[in-house]
Amino acid sequence: MSAWFIRHLQTLIGSLGRLSTHWLGTTFTMLVIGIALALPACLHLLVTNLQSASSSWDDAITLSVYLKQEIAPDEARRISERVRQRRDVAQVTLITADEGLKEFRRHSGFGEAIDALTSNPLPHALVIKPAAEYLNAAHLETLATDLRQVVGVDVVQLDTAWVNRLNAILDAIRRSVVVTASLLALGVMVIVGNTIRLDIQNRRQEIEVTKLVGGSNAFVRRPFLYSGVWYGIGGGIIAWVITQLIVAALTGPVVRIAGYYDSAFRLSGLGLEASGILLATGVVLGWLGSFIAASRHLREIEPS
Amino acid sequence: MIRFEHVFKRYPNGRDALSDLTLQIESGEMVFLTGHSGAGKSSLLKLIALIERPTRGQVIVNGQNVNGVSRSRVPAFRRQIGVVFQDHKLLHDRTIFDNVALPLIIAGIGSRELGKRVRAALDQVGLLGREQGFPLELSTGEQQRVGIARAVVSKPQILIADEPTGNLDPDLSIEVMHIFRRFNEVGTTVLVASHDLHLLQHFNLRRVRLEGGRIAGNVSAESAELLDPARLIDSATSGAP
Numbered sequence: 001m002s003a004w005f006i007r008h009l010q011t012l013i014g015s016l017g018r019l020s021t022h023w024l025g026t027t028f029t030m031l032v033i034g035i036a037l038a039l040p041a042c043l044h045l046l047v048t049n050l051q052s053a054s055s056s057w058d059d060a061i062t063l064s065v066y067l068k069q070e071i072a073p074d075e076a077r078r079i080s081e082r083v084r085q086r087r088d089v090a091q092v093t094l095i096t097a098d099e100g101l102k103e104f105r106r107h108s109g110f111g112e113a114i115d116a117l118t119s120n121p122l123p124h125a126l127v128i129k130p131a132a133e134y135l136n137a138a139h140l141e142t143l144a145t146d147l148r149q150v151v152g153v154d155v156v157q158l159d160t161a162w163v164n165r166l167n168a169i170l171d172a173i174r175r176s177v178v179v180t181a182s183l184l185a186l187g188v189m190v191i192v193g194n195t196i197r198l199d200i201q202n203r204r205q206e207i208e209v210t211k212l213v214g215g216s217n218a219f220v221r222r223p224f225l226y227s228g229v230w231y232g233i234g235g236g237i238i239a240w241v242i243t244q245l246i247v248a249a250l251t252g253p254v255v256r257i258a259g260y261y262d263s264a265f266r267l268s269g270l271g272l273e274a275s276g277i278l279l280a281t282g283v284v285l286g287w288l289g290s291f292i293a294a295s296r297h298l299r300e301i302e303p304s
Numbered sequence: 305m306i307r308f309e310h311v312f313k314r315y316p317n318g319r320d321a322l323s324d325l326t327l328q329i330e331s332g333e334m335v336f337l338t339g340h341s342g343a344g345k346s347s348l349l350k351l352i353a354l355i356e357r358p359t360r361g362q363v364i365v366n367g368q369n370v371n372g373v374s375r376s377r378v379p380a381f382r383r384q385i386g387v388v389f390q391d392h393k394l395l396h397d398r399t400i401f402d403n404v405a406l407p408l409i410i411a412g413i414g415s416r417e418l419g420k421r422v423r424a425a426l427d428q429v430g431l432l433g434r435e436q437g438f439p440l441e442l443s444t445g446e447q448q449r450v451g452i453a454r455a456v457v458s459k460p461q462i463l464i465a466d467e468p469t470g471n472l473d474p475d476l477s478i479e480v481m482h483i484f485r486r487f488n489e490v491g492t493t494v495l496v497a498s499h500d501l502h503l504l505q506h507f508n509l510r511r512v513r514l515e516g517g518r519i520a521g522n523v524s525a526e527s528a529e530l531l532d533p534a535r536l537i538d539s540a541t542s543g544a545p
Contacts, residue, residue: 002414003412003413003414003415004412006414006415007409007412205393205395206395206397208393209393209394209395209406210406210410211379211382212353212355212382212387212393213382213383213387213406213407213410213454213455214379214380214381214382214383214407214410214411215379215406215410216376216379216380216410217376217379219379219410302355303355304355
């Protein structure tokens with residue numbers, strides 16, 4: 001076992017040494033693989049970040065309930081109390097007509113026009129925050145329907161359409177990540193395979209001699225497989241660096257955007273697990289690409 | 305040890321290299337294979353090392369019929385045969401040590417045992433101490449000796465050589481042949497193809513002469529010296545200097 005292990009280790013190191021002798025070509029190959037892997041990694045980050053951003057927006061889902069004009073402030077308070085009793089309601093904020101008008105005057109810039117009004121045109125309003133465990137589209141609809149039946153309620157507004165739209169967009173992006181990743185994975189295998197094919201052609205004599213002295217196809221193939229693994233590792237590391245650079249470049253602007261939306265949202269980069277998967281993907285694709293190329297082309301080389 | 309029974313070899317281009325060749329080489333024997341180029345010497349050796357397969361007939365090497373050796377078993381089959389080539393087929397980007405060690409690495413021999421056996425093989429060909437050099441730093445004769453060391457390092461029972469002295473001057477050629485002789489003396493079956501009859505005169509060994517893919521002469525060791533005229537005819541037809 002130890003001799004076997006040492007041989008493999010020697011082949012592993014040996015193939016790295018061989019790659020480093022043509023370091024320029026090796027670097028280019030790794031760079032191409034890195035870029036090909038970085039693209040789906042970035043798309044993946046886009047999806048996970050949008051997802052976490054949209055889930056923090058789930059907090060922002062509220063129902064606006066406008067009471068009928070003729071309802072008195074006391075009556076409005078009673079209604080708000082009754083709604084608060086519901087299990088699926090976390091919080092109810094009453095905005096009376098007077099408060100509403102004050103706020104409107106402050107924010108709208110129609111101060112003078114409002115002053116010209118003889119009476120307050122605004123109704124009392126309730127802002128309802130649903131309980132977290134009832135935050136799904138179906139239940140929100142039920143809640144809205146129930147609220148519409150309450151005596152004194154005029155209009156119930158529930159805006160979940162944008163959440164649905166965002167989720168649909170996320171689904172589309174997620175699917176395109178899978179498609180792009182598959183295509184680029186195929187591309188990586190072709191790149192590695194072609195590089196290995198050229199390497200095999202250059203080392204034809206060595207392969208012939210090895211087969212002449214009794215080397216099996218598996219033995220001859222081994223160094224090429226390790227080369228493929230090294231290409232994958234190099235490509236994976238480059239992809240990781242590219243992705244983290246992109247995240248670093250976007251962090252500032254995203255924080256600014258989040259600031260405009262009063263959000264503490266931060267762009268997250270590749271975690272430990274995602275980094276591991278990226279590297280492992282590189283290794284597996286490199287190995288697979290070289291395995292296919294080596295199995296195909298080594299069989300053709302026989303001593304004569 | 306090596307037996308050919310009515311062996312035919314026809315190449316895809318239609319050339320008949322061997323026709324109805326029957327030959328037996330005993331275990332521990334050393335045999336010269338002579339005849340001019342194109343007579344079928346290389347083809348015969350290639351059939352033994354399973355570089356080519358017979359078109360018809362049986363080739364039995366060390367008790368194994370080559371027709372029964374599947375493609376995947378060819379590497380294991382070749383490991384029991386040491387092969388020396390006219391152009392040595394050394395790997396120029398590897399040290400002499402690594403060149404000689406190649407068959408042992410393939411066989412999965414551990415590092416310590418490997419080092420011992422590589423040095424022993426280099427010692428037998430008189431190149432001990434040159435392990436860390438590269439083949440191109442050596443003379444042609446020395447390169448050929450590295451090729452021999454590689455062929456014998458895994459102690460094969462059969463050693464075959466195709467024109468091993470083809471690129472060497474007469475003195476070096478005799479030296480290389482003596483190396484083969486020494487391996488034969490310790491029990492290895494040796495088959496050397498050579499067209500250099502003057503060189504072979506120095507050795508009282510069995511000679512098999514091929515012509516047009518058939519055996520044209522089979523001179524046993526004891527009678528080799530007695531059949532001087534046969535040898536003269538040999539050299540006349542081969543056109544050797």
